[in-house]
Amino acid sequence: MKIGVLGLGFMGSTHLGAYKKIPDVEIAAVASDIPERLTGDLSGVQGNIGGPGERWDFSNVAKYSEPFAAVMNPDLDAVDICLPTNLHEAVAIAALNAGKHVLVEKPMALTAAGADAILRAARESGRILMAAQVLRFFPQYSVVREGLCAGRFGPVRSAIFRRRCAAPFWSTWLGDKSASGGAVVDLLIHDLDFCLHAFGYPESVSASGYEDLARGIDWVSANLYYPGVGGVVVTGGWHHPKAFPFSMEYTIVCERGTLEYNSAGVGPTLYREDGEAEKLALPDRDGYQAEIEYFVDCCRNNRQPRLCPAEESAAAVKLALLVAEARMRPGEKVPFKI
Numbered sequence: 001m002k003i004g005v006l007g008l009g010f011m012g013s014t015h016l017g018a019y020k021k022i023p024d025v026e027i028a029a030v031a032s033d034i035p036e037r038l039t040g041d042l043s044g045v046q047g048n049i050g051g052p053g054e055r056w057d058f059s060n061v062a063k064y065s066e067p068f069a070a071v072m073n074p075d076l077d078a079v080d081i082c083l084p085t086n087l088h089e090a091v092a093i094a095a096l097n098a099g100k101h102v103l104v105e106k107p108m109a110l111t112a113a114g115a116d117a118i119l120r121a122a123r124e125s126g127r128i129l130m131a132a133q134v135l136r137f138f139p140q141y142s143v144v145r146e147g148l149c150a151g152r153f154g155p156v157r158s159a160i161f162r163r164r165c166a167a168p169f170w171s172t173w174l175g176d177k178s179a180s181g182g183a184v185v186d187l188l189i190h191d192l193d194f195c196l197h198a199f200g201y202p203e204s205v206s207a208s209g210y211e212d213l214a215r216g217i218d219w220v221s222a223n224l225y226y227p228g229v230g231g232v233v234v235t236g237g238w239h240h241p242k243a244f245p246f247s248m249e250y251t252i253v254c255e256r257g258t259l260e261y262n263s264a265g266v267g268p269t270l271y272r273e274d275g276e277a278e279k280l281a282l283p284d285r286d287g288y289q290a291e292i293e294y295f296v297d298c299c300r301n302n303r304q305p306r307l308c309p310a311e312e313s314a315a316a317v318k319l320a321l322l323v324a325e326a327r328m329r330p331g332e333k334v335p336f337k338i
Contacts, residue, residue, distance in 0.1 A: 028061060096125040103295045165247075188323070207221065319336060
């Protein structure tokens with residue numbers, strides 16, 4: 001299977017590392033508007049987690065300075081779009097129309113209309129479309145979703161998800177709201193998507209927060225209203241550039257105990273109603289690797305990605321945009337309508 005990786009920033013570098021570990025997968029094309037990266041030198045690439053990028057041998061790889069030429073490469077079976085979010089819609093549609101399977105980084109698109117347009121192109125092309133909502137593949141989160149679906153923890157009574165990091169100094173386009181959508185759309189979409197995955201679609205949302213992108217501050221506290229659940233909160237964002245550390249966490253109160261996780265220290269733990277603490281057994285896998293392997297398997301078997309359906313990724317975009325809208329109307333419940 002021949003893959004083209006479009007965009008050689010932090011996520012493109014991460015995805016390259018995952019493809020390298022999958023048998024019979026060849027990186028046949030790369031695209032970047034930074035000439036140095038087309039040489040294979042990704043050592044200067046950095047993100048909010050993990051170390052710097054690697055050096056790659058691209059001597060036998062087709063290299064493109066712009067992605068629309070890359071998607072027309074007839075040798076490619078699939079493309080992996082790791083470009084700025086404002087380019088996702090046009091490039092994904094061009095790739096699907098060219099008969100390629102598509103993995104597109106989250107968020108799928110910058111607008112609800114853009115996400116819907118990509119869905120239409122996928123249906124018309126008959127190709128596999130998946131958005132890289134990687135939290136669905138992180139063991140610390142997938143084990144919770146599986147336990148909830150199996151009824152192991154009992155009904156959910158409340159849940160809080162928090163995700164915070166420094167303002168994105170490593171890629172200037174992320175700080176441009178017209179390109180990234182800001183922290184709600186780019187960062188907290190992880191947790192909003194996981195809520196869709198674990199709890200379904202909320203009836204409405206409300207939010208408060210503060211945005212000052214010039215100072216690197218962009219945070220929100222959002223309430224998602226589900227029938228039968230006491231409250232679901234998604235909060236966090238960007239907290240000043242460079243110094244502030246990345247962290248993600250959750251507290252989920254269920255009938256049979258409380259689930260707690262904090263990436264800075266506490267592994268997924270169930271504090272049971274009988275007073276005992278139980279460390280949850282996690283599958284031994286990397287979330288990014290699992291995500292990429294799943295996409296490749298779906299393409300090879302021409303099977304739509306039921307674990308990460310594109311329709312739900314489009315709904316995550318719409319939910320994130322609604323939260324951003326609700327932040328400007330603090331205290332007001334805003335219905336979530338797809």
